[in-house]
Amino acid sequence: MLYQVLITIAMLSILILPMYVNEVYGHGLGGDQAPPIDFSGMQVTVATQLDPSDITVGEVDSANISIRFFDLITDNNLDKVTYGVEIWRGGELLARKLFYDADGQLDIEIRPRSDCNEIQRWRCTTYNGEIEPIGGGLFARGLARPLVTGPIFDKGGLYNIRVDIEGATSPNVLVAERLSFETFVSVAQNQNFFIQTAQAQELPVIVKTYYDEVENLQFDKSNNSISFEMPFDWNPDYVDLVQVVHEEVRVPKSFEPYKEGTEFIGYIDDIELSSKALLIDPFSSPDENIIHFMVSGSELKRVNQELGTSHFDSNKMFFELVPKGVTQTNSFSIDFDTGAKVDVEWNTKFGAGSEIPFGITFFDAFGNLLKDVRYGYTLIDENGKELLTNIGNEPTNPGLLASEGIDTESILIPSSGVYQLQIAIMGQGIGSSTNLKYSGIASGFFEVGPSGQKIVPPASTPASPAKEKVPGWIKNNAKWWSEGQIGEADFLNGIQYMIKEKIINIPDLPEQASETAKEKVPDWIKNNAGWWANGLISEDDFVNGIKYLVENGIISV
Structure with a gap:
């Protein structure tokens, strides 16, 4: 897995850490990763992942939550882990249980249950699986998974998965201080509405929410805008935790103001959003124009700042979508x-x-x-x-x-x-x-050309007609290696991969040694990498260093 991740990162010249990020994945928030904590000299963290990653209420009767406890620097799992797992939604506890996994990646099957009438909804949740005899956590034997059945993923919205690491490296070894992590995953829910146009036509509108239930959907006939509300805590401490708010609005293309090719402007609490926060998808459905509100955490902070401290106490988010006509x-x-x-x-x-x-x-x-x-x-x-x-x-x-x-x-x-x-x-x-x-x-x-000008596209050209031997963006990688921000092995793996894939085009490569050498990379090559990145030496000087690495078997191509 790490090799694949390094290849992926090498494609854009940065070859440092596994590609797990504390941000939105998939089409809502199908996975998340908590900030790392120092533990015995390691930077450890927990990553959670849903499978399927895009869950819509009512469309699945079983889902998997994968919870991985690992060292962020080496990408290695810690083994023999006892997890305390809690699942929350909207401040309401839905499940709480101890689990154990031998290899550091815990998989739990979730079966949603929609018939819970208990005031405390966690009382409807049941747990099945074998019990690890020392720590008492549910664990998997063979291909089986612990099973949790309850009012989980039966409603759309943001689910908080809290993970406490109670023990690691052995079933009977407890950590000196409990390691606590919080991650969030999102489950989508389709909400169906109808709007009445100026021509008294009734049209279906679907809002697919990944955050919380929406309400009070309105259609303004004067400008054909659609608006709705959603519960949201604008307290800055909470906004700091939010990676993205994702809402989809689906409107029939047959409705003229929302037909394919239309430009839209989006607003949150009457503040116009950046163009990056509103994505138009006319491709996924033959009948519907799909408009995504993808409001990042930084955009939410901007809205809060523009509206001032009085806005911090608001508990609603007001969306407005305004069509501006077909664009050229x-x-x-x-x-x-x-x-x-x-x-x-x-x-x-x-x-x-x-x-x-x-x-x-x-x-x-x-x-x-x-x-x-x-x-x-x-x-x-x-x-x-x-x-x-x-x-x-x-x-x-x-x-x-x-x-x-x-x-x-x-x-x-x-x-x-x-x-x-x-x-x-x-x-x-x-x-x-x-x-x-x-x-x-x-x-x-x-x-x-000038604004307002329709341009005839230039004649097509072959893909990747780069003239340079080494794409310029690889300079970032060379610079970070020279400054010690990435490791030598990562740098060499990336250069090796990019030569093999012809991303780096070096003519007259020398014959390489029959066996890969284990010698250290000479300091002059590392110095050259930094000097080239800073424009102090030519590309040819940097390439000579790569040729040396090949000729002496330090990298294999």
């Missing part, structure tokens, strides 16, 4: 050797000399949205100069996430002309289940 767009496509395709489009009202919101949509080989994609991009001008590279902000979590297969990136286009956009797909999926099937790098060319 420019677009181009990028085809990957893997069969993946990326469509890029932008509104013609934006032009050269401004920051343009580019809509970026990922498709698989069958034309379906490629969801849960992590990617990065580089913008290159017509002279071959790299203007911008974006692979995210965190070395431990490289890339940008398009959870619905759709993203918006605002990019400054300095002047009129032809540009090249190079996109790297790092992988698809959630956590350790990352799928590299569609990983790769490809490029497309596009022209930007």
Whole structure:
């Protein structure tokens, strides 16, 4: 698993840690990871994952919760773990039990029960499985899993999974101080509404909520807007914990104001959202236009700040979706050797000399949205100069996430002309289940003129026509290695992989040693990596170091 993760990260030059991140996964919050805690010199954490990752109430009668206790630095599980697990929803306890797992990855089967009439809902929950004789936790024997049946996942919303590590490395070894972690997973629920148009037509509208039940859906005939409310605690301490609020609004395409190609503006509590917080999906349904509110934690904080301290006491979130008519767009496509395709489009009202919101949509080989994609991009001008590279902000979590297969990136286009956009797909999926099937790098060319101008796309060009031996974004990796932010083994594994996959194109590679050497990488190569990253030496000087590594068997290609 770690090897796959390193390959994924190598695709965008950062080869440090396993790709588990404390953020939203899937189409709501199908997985989560708690901040690490220092334990016996290790940085340990708990990651939780639902399977299936996108659960909708009423559509599954069984689900799996995987709870993994591991060292974030080495990606190794701690074994013989006793877990205290609690499941909460909306401040209400639903389940509490001790569990034991020998290899550090606990799987629990959940069977939702919707007929609970107890005031304290945890009283409806039952537990089945074998009991570990020393610690008393439920555990799995063979392929069996502990089974929990109760009022869990019977309603949509955010579920809090609290995990206490009671013991580790042995069934009878308790940790000196209990290690406590909190993670959140989300279960979707479809809520059906009807709106009456100005023509007295009654139309179905579905809100698919991943956070909490919505209410008071309204349709304003004057501007064709749809609005609704949802319980939400705007206290800054709580907002700090929220990674994303995700709501889907599904409206028939046959309704003219919501037809395919329409531009929308979204509001939260009357504050206009950034273009990145509103994703339009006309692809997934032939009959419905699907609009996603994907409101990040940083966007929620911005709303709170703009409305001031009086807003902190609010216990509601007010959504408003306003159609602004059909837009004229420019677009181009990028085809990957893997069969993946990326469509890029932008509104013609934006032009050269401004920051343009580019809509970026990922498709698989069958034309379906490629969801849960992590990617990065580089913008290159017509002279071959790299203007911008974006692979995210965190070395431990490289890339940008398009959870619905759709993203918006605002990019400054300095002047009129032809540009090249190079996109790297790092992988698809959630956590350790990352799928590299569609990983790769490809490029497309596009022209930007003055605002309001419809552009004819330039003639198609072969994918990945990069002229350099080493893609410029690998400089980040070289710099971090030279500064000690990533390990030598990670750097070498990444360079080795990228040479094999022809991401790095080095002509006249020397013959390599018959066996992989175990000698240390010479200091001059590490120095060269840092100097190249800072522009002090040429690319050829850096490449000479790579050739040395191959010739002396330090890396194998």
